[in-house]
Amino acid sequence: MTMKEIVESSFSVTSLKELVLTSIEEHAKRSNFLFGRLAGVHYQMFSENMKESEQIAAAVELLMLAGDMLDDLIDQDSLEISWRQVPLATFLHVVVGLLFLGQKVIADLPIDNDKKAKAQFYVSSRLLQSVNGQHMDVTNDIQTETDYLQMVKKKSGSLVAMACFVGTALAGAEKNTVIIEKYANDIGIAAQIDNDIDALYRWEEKNDIKAKKKSLPVLYMLASKRDNLLKQYFSNHVDYNKLYNQKETAIQQMEQEGAFYYAKVIGQIYKEKALQEIEKLDVDDKYKIELKSLIS
Numbered sequence: 001m002t003m004k005e006i007v008e009s010s011f012s013v014t015s016l017k018e019l020v021l022t023s024i025e026e027h028a029k030r031s032n033f034l035f036g037r038l039a040g041v042h043y044q045m046f047s048e049n050m051k052e053s054e055q056i057a058a059a060v061e062l063l064m065l066a067g068d069m070l071d072d073l074i075d076q077d078s079l080e081i082s083w084r085q086v087p088l089a090t091f092l093h094v095v096v097g098l099l100f101l102g103q104k105v106i107a108d109l110p111i112d113n114d115k116k117a118k119a120q121f122y123v124s125s126r127l128l129q130s131v132n133g134q135h136m137d138v139t140n141d142i143q144t145e146t147d148y149l150q151m152v153k154k155k156s157g158s159l160v161a162m163a164c165f166v167g168t169a170l171a172g173a174e175k176n177t178v179i180i181e182k183y184a185n186d187i188g189i190a191a192q193i194d195n196d197i198d199a200l201y202r203w204e205e206k207n208d209i210k211a212k213k214k215s216l217p218v219l220y221m222l223a224s225k226r227d228n229l230l231k232q233y234f235s236n237h238v239d240y241n242k243l244y245n246q247k248e249t250a251i252q253q254m255e256q257e258g259a260f261y262y263a264k265v266i267g268q269i270y271k272e273k274a275l276q277e278i279e280k281l282d283v284d285d286k287y288k289i290e291l292k293s294l295i296s
Contacts, residue, residue, distance in 0.1 A: 002058040010101055019086070019094050027065045034191070035163040036061035037294055042167030042180075045287040049171070052109055056170060060163050063102035063123065066095050067130070067159070074138060111170055118169035126162035129154050142214040149189060157188030176281055183277035186270045187295050193267035197260055203247050209233075210240050216266060217259035228253045271295055 003024050011017035036057035043053050073091070106119055133154025135141075142148050161184035168180060196215035199206035208215065212234060214222070221230040229250040232238040243250060254260055278291050 002054045003061060006055075006058055006062070006101065006105055010104070011097065016090075016093060016097065019090065020097060023065060023069065023094055023098070027061075027068070031061075033057070033061055034294060035064045035159065038160065038163040038291075039167040041287060041290055041294070042164050043171050044167075045281075045283050045291075046168055046171035046173035052111065052170070053167075055105060055109060056167055059102045059105035060166055061102075062098050062105065063127075064159070064163075066098035066102065067127070069095050069098075071134065074134070106166070106170075109170065112172070115170050115172050119166045122162055122165040122169055126158040126165070129158035130156070130162075133158065137213060138211070140212055140214065142219075145216065145219055148214060148216060148219060152189050152192045153185050155188075156192040157185035160184040160188040160191070176283075179277050179280050183274040186274035186277065190267045190270040190274065190295070193263055193270070197263055197267075200254065200260075201251065203244065209243070216263040217254050220259040220262050221254060221257060224257055226257070228257065230254070 004021055007017060007020050007024065011020060036059075039060040040053040040057035043056050044050060069091070073095075103120065103123060106116055106123070109116060133151050133156070136147075136151040137155055142151055161181055164180050164184045165177075168177070193216055196208070196213075197217060199208040200215070200217055203209060209218075218230060218234075221228055222234060224231070229238065229243055229246055230253070233240070233243045274295055275292055278288055281288060281291075
């Protein structure tokens with residue numbers, strides 16, 4: 001509701017406003033608002049102030065929505081039906097509008113300018129890191145598990161860190177930054193692993209296999225001593241159409257080989273690392289409990 005209220009008061013062209021509101025509605029259907037909630041919790045945690053936390057959370061979610069929509073376009077994932085008839089230029093107007101609006105909400109907060117400048121620094125620097133990670137992903141610059149984890153740290157870990165540090169900066173907090181950086185990266189890595197596993201089950205909506213992205217389950221299958229459909233596809237012995245016609249078999253092979261189980265274990269390890277770092281925070285236990293609830 002806060003995101004919609006911000007949009008209602010910020011866009012003067014009705015047709016554009018309606019599209020932005022639509023994007024928020026569709027985002028709400030598939031999002032748990034993790035990034036906004038992290039920003040809000042970190043602001044409350046270090047300021048004990050509830051007043052601006054909703055605006056801060058909304059600002060971060062507007063930024064994340066812009067990023068999600070752009071990622072779907074770049075990755076060539078299936079966009080929501082309502083976007084398929086929208087011209088590319090209009091789609092980009094929505095994305096750019098959301099990106100600017102998220103930053104404007106931060107700039108308009110009734111908070112000290114130095115704190116807002118610090119928050120804006122985190123927005124720009126971490127978004128830039130994420131762009132680098134996204135580029136590594138789409139250009140298939142991944143050969144090993146280490147490459148994958150480094151890419152995910154940039155692509156997803158930096159976005160979680162952005163959300164956490166926006167709230168922290170606006171609260172004027174300087175302590176715990178090293179701890180926050182660690183658990184933010186771990187949360188981002190764990191979340192991306194979960195997303196990658198999900199994408200391998202949803203070939204109709206996600207383009208990961210067609211684009212030959214090397215997520216953890218895929219890397220696991222490529223390293224297997226047994227022959228399998230993914231090895232044949234990545235070595236160009238099977239084309240995508242033939243692989244797609246056997247997608248159930250490919251998924252079954254990943255399940256039987258333990259590729260999904262392995263990826264889930266790695267993801268859980270990063271979640272546990274994040275929980276351990278959160279416990280080190282010098283804050284009220286109620287905030288530790290709330291943070292842990294967001295990632296468990």
